[in-house]
Amino acid sequence: ATGTGHSEYTGDISLDTTLQANGTFALIDPVRGHITKDAHNVSSSSLNSSSGTLFTDADNIWGDGRKFSTDRATAAVDAHANTAKTFDYYKSTFGRNGIKNDGRGATVFVHVGTNWDNAQWSDACFCMMTGDGDGTTDPEQVDLDTMGHEMTHGVTSATANLRYSGESGGLNEATSDILGTMVEWYANNPIDTPDYLFSDQSTPPWLRRFDKPSLDGRSADYWSKSVGRLDVHNSSGVGNHWFYLASEGSGAKTINGVSYNSPTYNGSTVTGIGNQKASAIWYRALTVYMTSTTDYKGARTATLNAAKDLYGATSPEYATVAAAWTGVNVL
Numbered sequence: 365a366t367g368t369g370h371s372e373y374t375g376d377i378s379l380d381t382t383l384q385a386n387g388t389f390a391l392i393d394p395v396r397g398h399i400t401k402d403a404h405n406v407s408s409s410s411l412n413s414s415s416g417t418l419f420t421d422a423d424n425i426w427g428d429g430r431k432f433s434t435d436r437a438t439a440a441v442d443a444h445a446n447t448a449k450t451f452d453y454y455k456s457t458f459g460r461n462g463i464k465n466d467g468r469g470a471t472v473f474v475h476v477g478t479n480w481d482n483a484q485w486s487d488a489c490f491c492m493m494t495g496d497g498d499g500t501t502d503p504e505q506v507d508l509d510t511m512g513h514e515m516t517h518g519v520t521s522a523t524a525n526l527r528y529s530g531e532s533g534g535l536n537e538a539t540s541d542i543l544g545t546m547v548e549w550y551a552n553n554p555i556d557t558p559d560y561l562f563s564d565q566s567t568p569p570w571l572r573r574f575d576k577p578s579l580d581g582r583s584a585d586y587w588s589k590s591v592g593r594l595d596v597h598n599s600s601g602v603g604n605h606w607f608y609l610a611s612e613g614s615g616a617k618t619i620n621g622v623s624y625n626s627p628t629y630n631g632s633t634v635t636g637i638g639n640q641k642a643s644a645i646w647y648r649a650l651t652v653y654m655t656s657t658t659d660y661k662g663a664r665t666a667t668l669n670a671a672k673d674l675y676g677a678t679s680p681e682y683a684t685v686a687a688a689w690t691g692v693n694v695l
């Protein structure tokens with residue numbers, strides 16, 4: 365069935381739902397297979413796939429469009445639709461049929477924990493868990509780039525399986541930030557407009573950014589031999605900065621009303637190839653060349669191999685991949 369959702373972050377949208385035998389509609393996506401449940405504030409560490417309750421509704425019109433809504437279905441509208449958008453991004457861009465490329469849909473939980481200002485993917489329950497934000501400035505963690513980020517953790521687990529510590533952990537996080545942000549570019553929603561800011565809607569003004577990751581006060585702009593000792597959400601800065609440079613090039617630029625200014629190591633200059641090509645190169649590197657122990661030096665090799673496959677070793681795309689890594693001090 366096709367319902368109507370009054371979402372928090374993307375206005376009024378259509379929702380793929382299922383009419384059940386008892387005459388009520390449920391947040392079961394019949395096309396992509398994911399289902400969306402209320403965790404009823406159970407904590408992330410206590411959840412499993414059979415926890416919580418499936419969202420159901422009599423008239424197939426869901427939510428009230430408000431952040432911090434008292435209507436518990438509102439966060440579910442965004443979570444359900446943005447999971448569908450992520451599925452569609454992978455299918456139409458890369459021909460990937462779901463997280464494991466086997467058509468199986470995940471379980472999506474909203475209202476996890478109490479004032480849990482986070483979201484995560486779990487391989488164990490094949491589920492995404494989203495919290496309600498901090499209760500003051502950060503609303504429910506169900507916006508497009510966040511859902512794209514968490515679902516991409518599942519894709520990474522099913523492919524390169526980058527170990528979640530050290531430099532491979534930074535690459536794992538960068539993969540989720542990069543491809544999660546590409547879901548936002550794919551959706552091209554006029555309210556949640558595409559940008560190079562991560563979690564800008566649910567953690568305003570943003571949680572991380574790609575042009576100069578160190579602006580968050582924690583993330584690395586460049587590789588150094590100690591970068592793998594940072595938290596994985598900060599060593600990811602090297603990969604995120606590579607993605608911005610490869611996509612848009614070095615220097616200052618305003619895109620969709622947001623100003624960026626991306627520095628490079630040793631003043632090297634990079635000419636951008638656009639984020640579609642840069643992300644296609646990353647995805648091929650992730651799914652064909654990276655392994656659980658790939659580090660930043662290995663990522664340079666993996667993306668160069670991917671660029672060679674896709675565009676040729678003498679292409680401008682190949683040259684940009686190399687220049688962008690040099691720009692983040694991965695040599």
Ligand code: ASN
Binds near residue numbers: 483484513537
């Ligand atoms: N939102 C975080 C992430 O996906 C949650 C975590 O660190 N487990 O990386």
Ligand code: ZN
Binds near residue numbers: 513517537540
């Ligand atoms: Zn993550």
Ligand code: CA
Binds near residue numbers: 545558560561562
């Ligand atoms: Ca964003």
